[in-house]
Amino acid sequence: MCATIAGMPAAAIRARARAEMINEIKTIARRxxxxxxxxxxxxxxxxxxGMVSSAIYRYFPSRDELLTALIVDGYHALGDAAxxxxxxxxxxxxxxxxxxxxxxxxxxWALSNPAEYALLFGSPVPGYAAxxxxxxxxxxTPAVLIGILADGLATGALARPDPGELPGPVRSDLATVxxxxxxxxxxxxxxxxxxxxxxxxxxxxxxxxxxxxGVIEAREEYFDHQTRQMADxxxxxxxx
Amino acid sequence: MCATIAGMPAAAIRARARAEMINEIKTIARRxxxxxxxxxxxxxxxxxxGMVSSAIYRYFPSRDELLTALIVDGYHALGDAAxxxxxxxxxxxxxxxxxxxxxxxxxxWALSNPAEYALLFGSPVPGYAAxxxxxxxxxxTPAVLIGILADGLATGALARPDPGELPGPVRSDLATVxxxxxxxxxxxxxxxxxxxxxxxxxxxxxxxxxxxxGVIEAREEYFDHQTRQMADxxxxxxxx
DNA sequence: CACATTCGAGAGCACTGCTCTTGACGACGG
DNA sequence: CCGTCGTCAAGAGCAGTGCTCTCGAATGTG
Numbered sequence: 001m002c003a004t005i006a007g008m009p010a011a012a013i014r015a016r017a018r019a020e021m022i023n024e025i026k027t028i029a030r031r032x033x034x035x036x037x038x039x040x041x042x043x044x045x046x047x048x049x050g051m052v053s054s055a056i057y058r059y060f061p062s063r064d065e066l067l068t069a070l071i072v073d074g075y076h077a078l079g080d081a082a083x084x085x086x087x088x089x090x091x092x093x094x095x096x097x098x099x100x101x102x103x104x105x106x107x108x109w110a111l112s113n114p115a116e117y118a119l120l121f122g123s124p125v126p127g128y129a130a131x132x133x134x135x136x137x138x139x140x141t142p143a144v145l146i147g148i149l150a151d152g153l154a155t156g157a158l159a160r161p162d163p164g165e166l167p168g169p170v171r172s173d174l175a176t177v178x179x180x181x182x183x184x185x186x187x188x189x190x191x192x193x194x195x196x197x198x199x200x201x202x203x204x205x206x207x208x209x210x211x212x213x214g215v216i217e218a219r220e221e222y223f224d225h226q227t228r229q230m231a232d233x234x235x236x237x238x239x240x
Numbered sequence: 241m242c243a244t245i246a247g248m249p250a251a252a253i254r255a256r257a258r259a260e261m262i263n264e265i266k267t268i269a270r271r272x273x274x275x276x277x278x279x280x281x282x283x284x285x286x287x288x289x290g291m292v293s294s295a296i297y298r299y300f301p302s303r304d305e306l307l308t309a310l311i312v313d314g315y316h317a318l319g320d321a322a323x324x325x326x327x328x329x330x331x332x333x334x335x336x337x338x339x340x341x342x343x344x345x346x347x348x349w350a351l352s353n354p355a356e357y358a359l360l361f362g363s364p365v366p367g368y369a370a371x372x373x374x375x376x377x378x379x380x381t382p383a384v385l386i387g388i389l390a391d392g393l394a395t396g397a398l399a400r401p402d403p404g405e406l407p408g409p410v411r412s413d414l415a416t417v418x419x420x421x422x423x424x425x426x427x428x429x430x431x432x433x434x435x436x437x438x439x440x441x442x443x444x445x446x447x448x449x450x451x452x453x454g455v456i457e458a459r460e461e462y463f464d465h466q467t468r469q470m471a472d473x474x475x476x477x478x479x480x
Numbered sequence: 481c482a483c484a485t486t487c488g489a490g491a492g493c494a495c496t497g498c499t500c501t502t503g504a505c506g507a508c509g510g
Numbered sequence: 511c512c513g514t515c516g517t518c519a520a521g522a523g524c525a526g527t528g529c530t531c532t533c534g535a536a537t538g539t540g
Contacts, residue, residue, distance in 0.1 A: 014486080014537095037366025039279075043527065054529080055488050063528065122363030124450055126277025135454060169458030170465050177455060195439070195466045201451075202442015210364055211441075214375060215417060218409030225410050226435045233473050254517080283496065294498080295519050303497065483540075489533085496527065501520100508515080 022059050024049065026069060033070065033115040038125060040067065064128050067119070071130065072137050074116040079140030081109040086144050095152045096228075096236040102144055103200045103227045107220075110204045121205060142197050143181060149193045149234065150185050157237060161188040189234075196230040203227075262299050264289065266313065269306060273355040278365060280307065304368050307359070311370065312377050314356040319380030321349040326384050335392045336468075336476040342384055343440045343467045347460075350444045361445060382437045383421060389433045389474065390425055397477060401428040429474075436470040443467075 028045050042063055046053040060066040085105030089098045110117040120138070124130070152158035163171070166188055174187040174194070182190065203226050206212055207219055216222050268285050282303055283293040300306040325345030329338045350357040360378070364370070392398035403411070406428055414427040414434070422430065443466050446452055447459055456462045 018486095038363060039366055039527090041527065042529090052489050053527090054490080054531090057529075058487060118363035121445075121449065121451070123278060123358035126279055130450065138451070167458070167461045167465055170456070170462045173456045173458055173462065191465065192469070195469050198442045198446050198466065199435070199439040200442075201446060202438045202440075205361075205445060206438050206441060209361065210370065211361070211378070216410070216413045218407070218413055221407045222410045222413065225407055225431065226438065229432070229435050229473065233469065258517095279496090281496065282498090292520050293496095294500090294521080297498075298518060481540100484538090486535105486537080488535085491530105491532085493530080494528095497525095499522105499524080501522085503518105503520085505518080506516095508513105510511100510513090 018059070022069075025056065025059055025066070026073065029066060029070060030073075030116065033119065034113065035115075037115055038119060038122070042066070064125075067125065067128060068131055068134065070116070071119055071134050074113070074120050075134065075137035075140065077113070077116070078106065078109050078120070079137065079144070081105045082141045082144040086148065091239070092151065093155065093157065094239045095148055095157055096231050097239050098148050099145065099196075099231050099234075099236055100224065100227055102148070104224070106141065106200060107204050107207075107223055110208055114208055117204070117208060121201060122209070139181065142194070145197050145200075146182055146185070146190060146193045149189055150182055152236070153185065153189065158189065158235060160186050161192065161235070163188045166191055192234045196234050199230050200227065258299070262309075265296065265299055265306070266309060269310060270313075270356065273310065273359065274353070275355075277355055278359060278362075282306070307365065307368060308371055308374065310356070311359055311374050314353070314360050315374065315377035315380065317353070317356070318346065318349050318360070319377065319384070321345045322381045322384040326388065331479070332391065333395065333397065334479045335388055335397055336471050337479050338388050339385065339436075339471050339474075339476055340464065340467055342388070344464070346381065346440060347444050347447075347463055350448055354448055357444070357448060361441060362449070379421065382434070385437050385440075386422055386425070386430060386433045389429055390422055392476070393425065393429065398429065398475060400426050401432065401475070403428045406431055432474045436474050439470050440467065 025045060028048050029040055032044055032048075033040055040063065042056050043053040046056050056066075060069070082102050082105055085101045086098050089101050091097065119125075149158060153160070163186060166174070170191065171187045174190050178185050178187060178190055203223055207216075207223065212219065212222075265285060268288050269280055272284055272288075273280055280303065282296050286293040286296050296306075300309070322342050322345055325341045326338050329341050331337065359365075389398060393400070403426060406414070410431065411427045414430050418425050418427060418430055443463055447456075447463065452459065452462075
C-alpha cells in the first residue's frame, strides 16, 4: 500500500533504481571497454544486461553521453590513484620520492586500465568532442604533481627559477593556469612541472600503445629512470 | 593488336594497373582517414572509386592489411620529414638547432596529418596487432634524433655521460638497440635522447589529442620551449 | 476510475566488414 | 579455333552496429 520505502517518496525510490541501472550500465561498459577497446557496443552492453538495445537509451541519450560518463569516471579514478600515492609518502619533505610515487601510480593505473587510459589520453574518438565537464576532472592528476612543487616552494626546498627562461605568450598562458589553480607559483616552475607531467604522459602512452615493443623489456626500471631524469630537470632534490 | 606497351609483357602491364589501383585506394583511404578518423570504411572508399565493396578485397585481403599499408607509409612520411628537417640545417655543428628543427618538423607533420599521426602513435586499433614490418619504418624518426647525438659525440661537442646513472636492465636493453643502430654510442647518451624523443612524442600527442585545449594557446612557442628544456637535459650546447 | 509518466520490447533504417557465388573479359596452349 | 585458366567486378547475403519510432504494460497520482 505504502508507496515509499522508509518514508522515501516514490519519486526518490524511482530515482534510486534509475541510478543503480546507470551504474550497472557503466560497470558493464567498462568491462567491455577493457575487453575489446574503444569501439564500445551499446547492443552488447544491453545483451549482457538482458535488455533490448533501445532500452539503454532510457538512461543514456547516446553512446557519446555514455562515453563522457566513463571518461569523467576515469579521470576521477586516476586522480584518486595519484592523490593516494602522494599522501602515502610519509616524509612530506621528500619531494622526489613523492613525485616518483605519483608517476608510478599513474603508470600502474594505466597498465591496470589500458582501455580507460586510452579513452582519456589516446586518440580522440572521431566525431566525439569532450564536453567542458571533463576538464575539471582531468585537472586533478596534474594538480597533484604541481602540488608537490608548490610544497617544495613553500618549504624553501625548491628555488624560484629564473622567469626569463619563458617566452612571453607561454608565460601568460601559464599565468592564467597558475592564477586559477596554484596562486603564487612562479610560471617557470609551473612550466617545468608541466613538461615533466607531459613527459610522464608520453612515457606511459609510449609503453601502453606498443611503441616500446621489442625495444625495451625492463619497462618499470626504464620508466623510473626516465622519471628520475625529469625530476632532475625540475630540480627536485634527492631524498634526505 | 599488340598485347604489350613499349614491349612490356602483358603480365607487367597488369601488375602496373594493379599497383595504380592500390595507390588510388590508399590515397582515398588516407583522405577518409583525415576526414573522420580511425574508423575507416572500406565501403566508403569503394563507393568513391565507383566500385563495389567486395572489389576492394582483390587488392587488400582485409581492412587490417590496408591499415598496415597506411601505417608503413605514414612512418616513412614522418621519417622523410624528420630527415629533411635535419639536413636542411646548414650548420651541421649546431646540434641544438638541428634537434629543434627535427622536433618542429615532427610536430608540423603531426598537425598536418592528425589522423595518420593518431594511427601511428595513438591508441592501438582494437583487434589490430601491428606486424613486424612496421617497426623498421617506425625506427627512422628516432634514428634521426639519435643521429644528431652521435654526430655531437663524434665531433666532441657532446661529452660521454656517466654510465653509472643507468640501472642495469635498462642499460642492457639500450645496449641492444645501440648495437643494432648506433654502434659506439654510450648507453647513457642514448637514454637521454630516448627520453627527449619520448617527451617530444608526448608533447605532440598532448596537443593533438586535445589535452592542451583551454590551457595553452601559444602552442608553437610552448612546444619549442619544452623542446629547449629537453635539449638542456640532453646537454646539447647552445648554437655557436 | 481516469490520467500521466516511466520503462521495456520490437520493428525498422542505414550503415559496417566480410564471404561466397556468378558472370564477363583477356591471354595462353593445343 | 576452341577450350582453359587467371583476373576482376558485381551482387546477394550474414552478422553486427547506432539510433528512432511505436506500442503495450506497468505504476503512481489526481
